[in-house]
Amino acid sequence: MPVTVLVGAQWGDEGKGRVADWLARDTDVMARYAGGDNAGHTVSVGEQTFKLHLVPSGIIHPNVTCILGSGMVINPLRLVAELDMLAGQGVDISPERLHISPRAHVITPGHLELDGAEERSRGGSAIGTTRRGIGPAYRDKAARSGVLTGTMTDPDTFAAAVQAHIERVNVLLRTVYGLPEIEPSDPVDAYRAAAERLAPFLADTTALLHARLEAGQRVLCEGAQGTLLDLDHGHYPYVTSSSSTTGGALTGLGFGPHEVNRVVGVVKAYCTRVGNGPFPTELTGATGDRMREAGAEFGTTTGRPRRCGWLDAVALRYAVRVNGMTEIVLTKLDVLAGFSELKIATAYTLDGQSITALPVDTAQVERVEPVYETLPGWQEDISGIRALDDLPAATRQYVERIQALAGIPIRLISVGPERSQAILNT
Ligand code: IMP
16 A cells, blocks of 8 residues: 555645655655646755646655646646746656656646636636636536647648647637637647657656555655645635546546555645635734745745635534545744644534534635634744754744644644745654
8 A cells, every 4th residue: 555645735835846856765756646736845955946737746756756647637838838937957867767648638728728718707706816827727627629739740740630629629719708809720739749759758757656555665745736626625616626636536537445555735824815705713903914925925836925824624524534544744933933822613603503514615715704713822943943842832832733733733834935844743
C-alpha cells in the first residue's frame, strides 16, 4: 500500500506544493490527478523559487518520475511555457521523467474565451474563476465533445480538432454572447507546435503507475485546489469543475483504494479563499488585511488578493471525513505572530440554532455565524524554530487545539517558505 494522497483541506492555496516537495524525498512517482493551470504551487529551494501550475513539484527532485494524469485538463501552450521555465532553471525535463496521460483533456483557446464570457454573463453571481478555461474544458469532457491530449501524437489531426472546436465556440460567442469571434489561424499554429513538442511525453500513465506499484515503488498523488472547491463536495456553484478530494486521485489516475495507506491534508493555520462563495470565518476589516499582508496572500495564478479569515474547525472536520485524512501538515504558522489573540471557529449558529456540522446547502453556509474559541496569540518570530518544544507556549497551545479539533495528528508544521523552515512532530 505505497500510495500517499495529498489534498488541500480548505479552499486551495494551503501550501500543497511545498508539502509535496517535502514528501518527495520518500517518493518515486509523483502524479497530478485533477485540475489544470488554475493551480499555482510555489516551492522555494535556497535562492531559487519554482512556480508550478501543471507539473508536479517532484520534478525538482532528479529521482522522481512525474505524471500528469487523465483527470487533468491541460493547456498545451501553458505546459510548454512551464517546461521551458523549468529547463531554464536547470531542471531536467525529459520524456523519461515526465509522462502525460493521453486521456487528459485539452484546454483550447475556445475554452479560455468561454470561461471569460460566461463569468461576465453571470454578473453579480460570478464564480470568480481563474479564467483558465477549466469549467468549459471539463464540460466538454463530460459531454464527450472534448479534445484528448492523446490527439497530439498527430499534430495535424490535433490542429484540425482545435480549429473545429474554435469554430463551434465562435458560434456561441457570436450568437449567445454577442462577442467577436476568435481568429483561429494564430492559436491553431501555436497549438500544432505545442503538440509536436509534447507528443514525446505522452504515455499510458495508468499502466506505468501500476508497473511502479508492482515494483514496490512509492507514489504520491498531488492534489490541486482544496476540499471545499471540490465539484461534488464543495459549495456548488462556487467550486472548481474537478474532483479535488481523495476520490479524484483514484479516478484521475486509475488505481484502487486498497493502494492508499496515507492521506495527508494540508491545512493553513488560518483560512483564505479566492473567488466568490461562502466563507464563514472571513475577516473583512483590518485583521484580515493584516493577515493578507503578513501571509502575502495574493494568488500565484491570477495575482488576485485572497480573502482571509480565522481557522474554521467545522470545515476542517468535514475535510478530514470527506478525504479520509490520516494526518495533517499545518502551514504558514509563522504568519500568525503578532496577533494579540487568535480565534478558531468550533461551531456555527444557523438561524438561531447551534450546529457543529458544515451545512450542505450553499445558501445556509452563506448565513451561518461562526462560534469562536479565543486563544492567546504570540509575539515572537517563530520562523527560525525547528523543534516543537522550542515554540512559544501560546503557539503550542494553538497547534494542540487544532489537532484536538481535527481528531488526527499534525505531522509537520511549516514556519516559512524555505524548504528547511519546518518542524517535524514525531
Ligand atoms: P476555476 O477552477 O478556474 O473554474 O475556478 C473556480 C473556483 O476555484 C474559483 O473560486 C477559483 O478562485 C478557485 N480556484 C481554482 N483553482 C484554485 C487554486 O489553485 N487555489 C485556490 N482557488 C482556486
